[in-house]
Amino acid sequence: MKQCTHADALPLPEPGPLSDTCLECLATGTHPVQLRLCLTCGHVGCCDSSPKRHATEHYKDSGHPIMRTFEPGEAWRWCFVDHVLV
Ligand SMILES: [Zn+2]
Ligand SMILES: [Zn+2]
Ligand SMILES: [Zn+2]
Numbered sequence: 906m907k908q909c910t911h912a913d914a915l916p917l918p919e920p921g922p923l924s925d926t927c928l929e930c931l932a933t934g935t936h937p938v939q940l941r942l943c944l945t946c947g948h949v950g951c952c953d954s955s956p957k958r959h960a961t962e963h964y965k966d967s968g969h970p971i972m973r974t975f976e977p978g979e980a981w982r983w984c985f986v987d988h989v990l991v
């Protein structure tokens with residue numbers, strides 16, 4: 906089992922969300938299924954079940970390693986680099 910070191914390097918406090926929906930989806934007229942919040946910069950992007958997967962796109966563009974769910978009532982974080990819940 907790989908140890909994730911990215912969670913310890915996240916900024917504190919957690920960055921506030923830059924938007925309340927996926928702005929890339931808003932711009933292109935696609936609909937997010939669920940939303941994810943980047944814990945490095947506060948980018949809000951759509952999940953991998955959404956047509957455009959902008960949260961994953963954001964990771965590829967920025968290298969920001971960890972996002973958390975932006976869905977009410979859910980609380981988990983995912984490391985894109987290690988592919989583990991952290
Ligand atoms: Zn990690
Ligand atoms: Zn999107
Ligand atoms: Zn980010």
